[in-house]
Amino acid sequence: MALIAILPGDGIGPEVTAQARRVLEALDLGVSFEEAPVGGAAYHAAGHPLPSETLDLAKRADAILFGAVGDPACDTLDRHLRPEQAILGLRKELGFWANLRPAKMMPGMEDASTLRPEIARAIDMVIVRELVGDVYFGEKGRRETADGRREGHDLMSYAEDEVRRIAVVGFEMAQRRRKSLISVDKANVLETSQLWRDVVNELAPDYPEVALQHMYVDNAAMQMVRNPGQFDVVITGNLFGDILSDQASMCVGSIGLLPSASLRAWAGDNGLYEPIHGSAPDIAGQGKANPCAAILSAAMLLRHSLDNEDAALKIEAAVAGALAGGVRTPDMGGADSTSQMGDAILAAL
Ligand SMILES: NC(=O)C1=CN([C@@H]2O[C@H](COP(=O)(O)OP(=O)(O)OC[C@H]3O[C@@H](n4cnc5c(N)ncnc54)[C@H](O)[C@@H]3O)[C@@H](O)[C@H]2O)C=CC1
Numbered sequence: 001m002a003l004i005a006i007l008p009g010d011g012i013g014p015e016v017t018a019q020a021r022r023v024l025e026a027l028d029l030g031v032s033f034e035e036a037p038v039g040g041a042a043y044h045a046a047g048h049p050l051p052s053e054t055l056d057l058a059k060r061a062d063a064i065l066f067g068a069v070g071d072p073a074c075d076t077l078d079r080h081l082r083p084e085q086a087i088l089g090l091r092k093e094l095g096f097w098a099n100l101r102p103a104k105m106m107p108g109m110e111d112a113s114t115l116r117p118e119i120a121r122a123i124d125m126v127i128v129r130e131l132v133g134d135v136y137f138g139e140k141g142r143r144e145t146a147d148g149r150r151e152g153h154d155l156m157s158y159a160e161d162e163v164r165r166i167a168v169v170g171f172e173m174a175q176r177r178r179k180s181l182i183s184v185d186k187a188n189v190l191e192t193s194q195l196w197r198d199v200v201n202e203l204a205p206d207y208p209e210v211a212l213q214h215m216y217v218d219n220a221a222m223q224m225v226r227n228p229g230q231f232d233v234v235i236t237g238n239l240f241g242d243i244l245s246d247q248a249s250m251c252v253g254s255i256g257l258l259p260s261a262s263l264r265a266w267a268g269d270n271g272l273y274e275p276i277h278g279s280a281p282d283i284a285g286q287g288k289a290n291p292c293a294a295i296l297s298a299a300m301l302l303r304h305s306l307d308n309e310d311a312a313l314k315i316e317a318a319v320a321g322a323l324a325g326g327v328r329t330p331d332m333g334g335a336d337s338t339s340q341m342g343d344a345i346l347a348a349l
């Protein structure tokens with residue numbers, strides 16, 4: 001029997017993963033669930049944001065459903081003990097280097113988008129974000145200069161094999177979709193990005209049917225709100241992908257709508273599935289969180305780790321159906337609660 005590890009985390013994490021678990025249970029898939037604390041919840045309970053029991057569960061599971069981590073009560077802790085280290089640690093320890101973040105306009109959701117309906121309607125992209133390199137994982141430090149100024153640094157670096165493997169994912173995904181790949185970097189300024197661009201260009205002849213374009217990240221941020229329909233598959237580094245995917249979420253209606261998969265293989269392997277949002281302390285505990293991103297992450301889990309495309313499609317159709325029926329949490333301009341959104345999706349199932 002397949003084992004799904006549920007790591008709810010902090011803030012709205014437990015609220016949205018509870019709805020995703022309801023949906024998975026309703027499908028009667030013959031899977032088992034095991035939950036463990038992570039992030040601030042784990043720090044308060046066990047003194048560490050990623051206790052060894054939680055890491056062991058993540059390793060032994062067939063797939064991981066993750067909520068979110070981040071707790072204002074931990075803001076003053078040493079960086080190594082902060083809740084966010086748990087998600088970075090899980091990604092690194094388990095080698096989940098490929099992060100897929102699909103953003104697609106769902107029927108009848110144009111009113112929730114910050115863009116004009118005719119612009120928003122065309123959105124159907126996947127951001128393929130490199131997840132275990134870049135400035136998030138480079139050498140970090142603080143020092144004091146000779147004249148007494150405080151300095152901080154975070155090294156941005158990529159090795160060619162790290163770029164190549166994520167670029168291959170991008171090219172292969174583009175080949176399965178609309179055959180357009182936009183690689184986002186800052187090669188006009190950054191050495192890391194020049195290497196990124198070189199490696200992507202070297203791969204391009206292997207994928208002659210894919211139209212490759214390079215775009216600087218500042219322009220990409222602007223193009224994403226000017227004409228998001230031009231993006232099919234986007235490949236980019238850890239930092240730029242983090243930022244651009246939050247931006248893409250508002251183009252399709254809410255940060256509470258975008259799921260993600262963090263993988264080390266296309267299919268049939270353990271993966272980590274989480275909404276792209278954080279723990280949202282400003283709305284935690286109020287029943288206001290939109291659970292759609294977590295529920296759509298559960299669909300990605302079934303698709304990529306449990307080889308159950310049928311069940312994944314059922315969940316995606318149920319979410320689209322509930323939204324098309326007008327159920328909306330406050331982030332999408334409505335007044336329905338987290339559990340009412342979950343109820344509507346279960347009813348649509
Ligand atoms: N993967 C993870 O666990 C992530 C953790 N974080 C952490 O989360 C904490 C809060 O970070 P923020 O920058 O505020 O980002 P956030 O994504 O938690 O929230 C940003 C804004 O979006 C809203 N929001 C987010 N998810 C929502 C949902 N499902 N439904 C309705 N509204 C939603 C929040 O209320 C807030 O106004 C921090 O500690 C941060 O480090 C942030 C991003 C990802």
Ligand SMILES: CC(C)CC(=O)C(=O)O
Pocket residue numbers: 084087088242276277
């Ligand atoms: C703790 C952060 C690096 C997580 C994040 O913002 C993300 O992965 O989207």
Ligand SMILES: [Mg+2]
Pocket residue numbers: 242243246276
């Ligand atoms: Mg983020």
